[in-house]
Amino acid sequence: MTDLIVTEDKIIERILTMELVRVTERAAVASAMLRGRGNEKAADQAAVDAMRRELNKLPIDGTVVIGEGERDEAPMLFIGEKVGTTKGPKVDIAVDPLEGTTLCAKDMPGSIAVMAMAQAGTLLYAPDVYMDKIAIGPGYPKGIVDLDAAPEDNIMALAKAKGCKPNEITALVMDRPRHAELIARLRAIGCSIRLITDGDVVGVIQCAEPATGIDIYLGIGGAPEGVLAAGALRCVGGQMQGRLILDTPEKVARAATMGIKDPKKKYDLHELASGDVVVAATGVTDGALLKGVKFSGDVIETETIVYRSLTGTVRRIAGEHRELAKFHLD
Numbered sequence: 001m002t003d004l005i006v007t008e009d010k011i012i013e014r015i016l017t018m019e020l021v022r023v024t025e026r027a028a029v030a031s032a033m034l035r036g037r038g039n040e041k042a043a044d045q046a047a048v049d050a051m052r053r054e055l056n057k058l059p060i061d062g063t064v065v066i067g068e069g070e071r072d073e074a075p076m077l078f079i080g081e082k083v084g085t086t087k088g089p090k091v092d093i094a095v096d097p098l099e100g101t102t103l104c105a106k107d108m109p110g111s112i113a114v115m116a117m118a119q120a121g122t123l124l125y126a127p128d129v130y131m132d133k134i135a136i137g138p139g140y141p142k143g144i145v146d147l148d149a150a151p152e153d154n155i156m157a158l159a160k161a162k163g164c165k166p167n168e169i170t171a172l173v174m175d176r177p178r179h180a181e182l183i184a185r186l187r188a189i190g191c192s193i194r195l196i197t198d199g200d201v202v203g204v205i206q207c208a209e210p211a212t213g214i215d216i217y218l219g220i221g222g223a224p225e226g227v228l229a230a231g232a233l234r235c236v237g238g239q240m241q242g243r244l245i246l247d248t249p250e251k252v253a254r255a256a257t258m259g260i261k262d263p264k265k266k267y268d269l270h271e272l273a274s275g276d277v278v279v280a281a282t283g284v285t286d287g288a289l290l291k292g293v294k295f296s297g298d299v300i301e302t303e304t305i306v307y308r309s310l311t312g313t314v315r316r317i318a319g320e321h322r323e324l325a326k327f328h329l330d
């Protein structure tokens, strides 16, 4: 195992894998306190504050490369912000402290606190624009689906590889007017479509979780969410492609300042997240992948999933927080 050849960096990274759990747990608990209150901003802010506080305790020399981008106009965890004690490895940090703010504000399923940590310079520095995405889980021949192929052809190819009919394929798509044609075309060939209102980080990851019944993710969601999902998919060996939607000169210029030379480039999984990456996500509200935060008496319970690409390890961590409960439930 690579890990047995222990370099200082690898030891640090191993330890940090568990440290990331604390970061997303705290963000999840903070925003879960504001679940169902109809205040997206407050819930997001609580998650951002908690995540930033915990990140700054980590022994890393971190730079936020995907943060609370321009779209959210958040003053903290902005792109370029330095995080950590600076005494540690140079790492890229991608955060979405509350992915699915609306879901949390309405106490609907699927909101999470999520972050990724990777070797410096290895995540795609994606501006906060849309990304056209396609993803499938592990176990399929490389290249059987393609972002530029017709959706019908992708479903046919996937069904063939899975050994089933197109009407036995379930695609996950965000419920948006921009996907009306895509949805109609997929339904015309009998494909079943599970629509989600928000939260496409989990949407993409679900392709790699057979229990969810999702075979393929298709459509347009946020670019930052695409990079976070790619980090998780890297660990389990799924396939993904994404293309930034840079449809105005301003967006092209903004992307160029972030190092994106070809605005039409189709990125594959290993270009979205090219190096060793650790991704942690904690449920805020109950969802397909994770249970939400549970406040029960003197204990706060959390569920977190951590992906580590170096070893392809996926851990599910059930947390019981007693000290934190005193602090939050006073």
Ligand code: VTB
Binding pocket: 099, 100, 101, 174, 176, 197, 198, 199, 200, 201, 220, 221, 222, 223, 225
């Ligand atoms: C998605 C989803 C997010 O934004 O990426 C989406 O994962 C894309 O933008 O939870 P639109 O909402 O404009 O379609 C969210 O829904 C919200 O940030």
